[in-house]
Every structure is written in C-alpha cells, then in structure tokens.
Amino acid sequence: MNASPISPNTLMIRKLESSYSLGDEEKQALQQLPVQIKSIKPGADIVRIGDRPTRCCLILEGFTCVYKVTSEGNRQILALHVPGDMPDLQSLHLMVLDMSIASVSSCKVGFIQHDDIRRICERYPRLTATLWRETLIHASILREWTLNNGQREAYTRIAHLLCELVFRLKAVGLADGGPIHLPITQSELADATGMSSVHMNRVLQALRANGLIKSKRAELVVPDWEKLQEAGEFDPLYLHMEESDAS
Numbered sequence: 001m002n003a004s005p006i007s008p009n010t011l012m013i014r015k016l017e018s019s020y021s022l023g024d025e026e027k028q029a030l031q032q033l034p035v036q037i038k039s040i041k042p043g044a045d046i047v048r049i050g051d052r053p054t055r056c057c058l059i060l061e062g063f064t065c066v067y068k069v070t071s072e073g074n075r076q077i078l079a080l081h082v083p084g085d086m087p088d089l090q091s092l093h094l095m096v097l098d099m100s101i102a103s104v105s106s107c108k109v110g111f112i113q114h115d116d117i118r119r120i121c122e123r124y125p126r127l128t129a130t131l132w133r134e135t136l137i138h139a140s141i142l143r144e145w146t147l148n149n150g151q152r153e154a155y156t157r158i159a160h161l162l163c164e165l166v167f168r169l170k171a172v173g174l175a176d177g178g179p180i181h182l183p184i185t186q187s188e189l190a191d192a193t194g195m196s197s198v199h200m201n202r203v204l205q206a207l208r209a210n211g212l213i214k215s216k217r218a219e220l221v222v223p224d225w226e227k228l229q230e231a232g233e234f235d236p237l238y239l240h241m242e243e244s245d246a247s
Helices: 008-017 024-031 114-123 125-151 154-171 186-193 197-209 225-232
Strands: 036-040 045-047 055-061 064-069 075-081 100-103 107-113 214-216 219-221
Touching: 008 024, 008 055, 008 125, 024 114, 024 125, 055 114, 064 186, 075 125, 075 186, 107 114, 114 125, 125 154, 125 186, 154 186, 154 197, 154 225, 186 197, 197 214
Parallel strands: none
Antiparallel strands: 036 107, 045 100, 055 107, 064 075, 064 100, 214 219
C-alpha cells in the first residue's frame, strides 16, 4: 500500500526510533512540529543542487532519490529514500545543497522549517543526537552502496539493494510479509546500481527464475527472505537499527 496509515509526525518518530530510543517529552515535541504537506508528481525535483533551503523534507508516501548528473547528462542515483526518511537533514548545517532530490513515484512530502527543528533541538539535546545519528546512518548507507556498486556482481548487487529496501520499509511498518509496494522502475534501479536497463532486466529475470522474487507492476513479493539475503550477501549491520527492529 502506498498511503501511510499514520500521521506525518508519528511516521517521523517511528523512523527515528528504529535506531534511537526517545523519551516521552521528546516524542511529544516532535508530534508538535508544524509540517506542511505537499503532493509531488513522479520525476519532479523537490530540491535542486545549488539550492539554499530553509526547510527539511520528510517523505510521507512514495519513494524519492538523491542524484547527480554528469556534464553529458548521465544520472547517478546516490540514494533511495522511503517513507519516514528525511533525505536533506544536512541542509540544517550546509548552506548550499550539493545534490538534487527528486520523486521516483507520486509522493507526499512534509516540509519542516529549519528554525522549528533547531528550536526543539536546543530545548531537547537528545533530539540533536537523534538527528545527527540519522545523518550518520545515511552516510553508512552510502558507504555500503559504494561497495555494492563497485565490487559485487550484478546479480548480488540487485539482491542486496532489494534486501535493503525491504528492511528499511519493515522499520516503519510498511512491509509485513505480504506484497511490498516498490514504485521503482527498472531504469531507476539501473541508475542506482551503475547498470544499463537491458542488463537490469536480465538480472531481475534471473532473480525471478531462481524463485527469489516475484514482481508485478509496483509490487514485490519475496518468497524466501533468507535466500534473498544470502544471494545479496546482505548484512543489515550498516543500517544501525535497534535490535528489536532488525529481525
């Protein structure tokens, strides 16, 4: 299901608590943060390289990507973000963005003003640590992507990425063992893994033929989670989630 059944602030808290325990007062402060909700069409930039944003975005529904483009127009997707993620937290401290963020599917995003975030961080120092930890986890994921795209074979590379996305969706209650909403095209998967669309199609066919995945349109089914993990050499350590969320 694409739509989140919970409020924007609760989704944010659920995501942050997947890696860091929060107290009641801290959760209450996050619940009271003003969030401006906006619908975004597929393929639209949310922020662009060179922007000087005054707010952070919280992904509420759909998927987004962080990307850069070469002078020849070739796009490299550097990260994929799922509901609950705040992909531009660094804009709290970096005045100018060095990357762009775009919607992969139809999305709903919540915008939170920097001043509001800074205000609650000043009042609740552990929230500063929580958001700092979140940015460090983004960096950890980027390191794993560098290894995955640089050293793993294509079959393993795609299995690993699918494992990661499923694991991250589980953390916010959007993957419960049934069909998983995964609104990512083969072209976008190719841009995220440094492969051609043709090669990507062959790899996905091989994963289906080996019984590791079933997919139809934007839905993914994983018949055997352990086998997919094995094929992808997937160890969720780099996601730094609480032990209770890592099973």
